[in-house]
């Protein structure tokens with residue numbers, strides 16, 4: 001567990017609850033940057049530092065999903081919505097099934113021979129089992145815990161995603177605008193624009209992870225899955241990526257797994273707390289951290305276990 | 307064994323004088339170790355030095371002999387029958403023969419080996435078939451090449467494969483560059499498979515998944531991510547395999563006809579006339595020219611062995627280059 005001491009402020013505080021799921025057009029703009037540092041020691045004293053979502057559109061629907069590895073249940077009957085315009089954080093102690101649930105959202109669990117899924121997951125009201133996996137995985141892309149750029153240049157990492165499967169026919173020149181825009185969306189372009197042929201594995205860890213985010217964004221997904229994307233990074237890179245995630249939420253539905261409760265509190269609009277495969281509580285971030293409905297949630301967020 | 311227990315390992319500089327404020331050179335010394343550990347260390351050093359010495363001795367000796375006896379015209383004149391050193395020519399046919407079997411052998415072994423390794427590591431289903439494949443490769447690796455050669459004579463003397471060698475009134479000779487290269491590729495195959503597998507297996511799983519997670523198929527991932535990443539290990543396997551091919555003698559003796567010159571098949575189109583015919587390689591020439599061989603010209607044997615050695619050293623340097631390039635590209639933390 002990371003300590004709950006105050007991280008650097010990211011954006012202007014807005015103590016308001018995220019609105020419940022309802023479809024709203026773009027409304028109030030986000031506020032400018034402020035600076036109030038949160039008090040130490042707990043969430044009640046700290047204030048959320050992310051503006052309320054301007055709108056939220058339900059994109060994915062997890063419906064009574066259970067996942068078994070052989071006889072072992074890793075996820076038990078979880079139901080929750082995933083909305084564009086919001087960031088959803090999955091929290092819970094190690095081994096509670098966060099990664100398993102996340103990977104099931106783009107059918108990566110199917111790569112594990114022993115994994116069995118029941119229940120249904122829908123993307124825009126279509127069961128994902130009916131969507132061809134490679135198409136689904138371009139609509140629902142994923143960023144992993146360990147930064148894992150491919151061993152090629154920065155440019156080629158993005159170009160690989162843009163090109164048809166294993167083809168190399170599309171000319172670099174034709175791809176350049178889309179490569180640049182993906183890097184821009186991931187906030188990496190300014191740092192790498194002078195040398196796009198730099199080997200990606202020679203970037204810093206934080207840059208590598210943003211390159212992975214750029215790669216995931218290059219497919220123009222509707223949902224972005226992040227599995228502990230900052231766990232291998234220093235606080236500064238973490239802050240940059242958190243900022244980026246919040247910026248992305250209007251364009252893609254973001255689901256992030258994190259062990260850092262402060263991080264969940266900082267950037268998430270809704271939080272799902274899982275424990276031993278069960279979804280214990282799904283609530284808005286402010287409520288889940290400040291006034292949890294469940295006793296186990298209260299114990300977890302106050303650092304009693306996990 | 308010469309280095310006494312107290313001798314510090316050679317090559318380690320004496321404790322450097324303190325630079326600036328921070329004292330340097332504070333490394334763990336073996337002085338605090340138990341006697342047994344120190345003996346062990348001394349033994350390791352002694353063995354290491356011994357093997358270095360043996361390797362250096364071989365290379366230096368061959369180098370000296372080679373430089374002394376190698377004449378450039380030996381590389382361009384074929385062997386001939388004659389009564390004196392000057393009349394018997396050089397070993398150009400053997401040199402070209404080595405290049406031919408190496409090229410043909412690796413051209414068969416490399417794609418097959420890579421394909422087998424990719425299948426084993428990335429697909430490997432059904433598991434029973436994968437296990438059988440694995441065992442087969444291990445078995446091939448364990449078969450002495452003379453046995454492979456014998457087996458080759460059976461296969462390539464069959465009438466169905468007569469087009470791969472010379473045949474005379476329905477009797478298939480069964481010895482040719484095709485036959486030798488095919489069996490030599492089996493010698494190289496296990497090395498290519500093992501090395502490529504190792505390269506693929508060292509790629510973390512999440513790297514593959516990162517490719518699948520942007521909608522790439524397994525085939526695209528293998529082609530564009532996994533094989534390029536494993537390139538240094540593939541190169542290592544290829545070079546080890548080449549080394550075994552150009553170093554093999556048994557298969558050449560049995561399956562290449564062990565002539566002193568090319569013996570092309572008359573009437574066939576180039577290059578098939580040569581490839582279907584018998585021939586020789588450097589190893590075969592060294593054998594024949596050694597004091598036990600028919601030619602008994604030890605000086606030319608040294609010259610040919612020297613050329614062989616240069617080829618192997620060249621291959622190693624190439625492998626080194628590939629590895630160094632790959633290191634420059636960086637790697638993942640696991």
Ligand SMILES: Nc1ncnc2c1ncn2[C@@H]1O[C@H](COP(=O)(O)OP(=O)(O)OP(=O)(O)O)[C@@H](O)[C@H]1O
Nearest residue numbers: 069073074093094095096097098099100101112114
């Ligand atoms: N490939 C697998 N085969 C068998 N069991 C697995 C596999 N992957 C995960 N599990 C099991 O499923 C359960 C949930 O694992 P999962 O990785 O989803 O947890 P997690 O919440 O992501 O944990 P962490 O916070 O440590 O990453 C664990 O008990 C784990 O042992």
Ligand SMILES: [Mg+2]
Nearest residue numbers: 098099100227
């Ligand atoms: Mg996990």
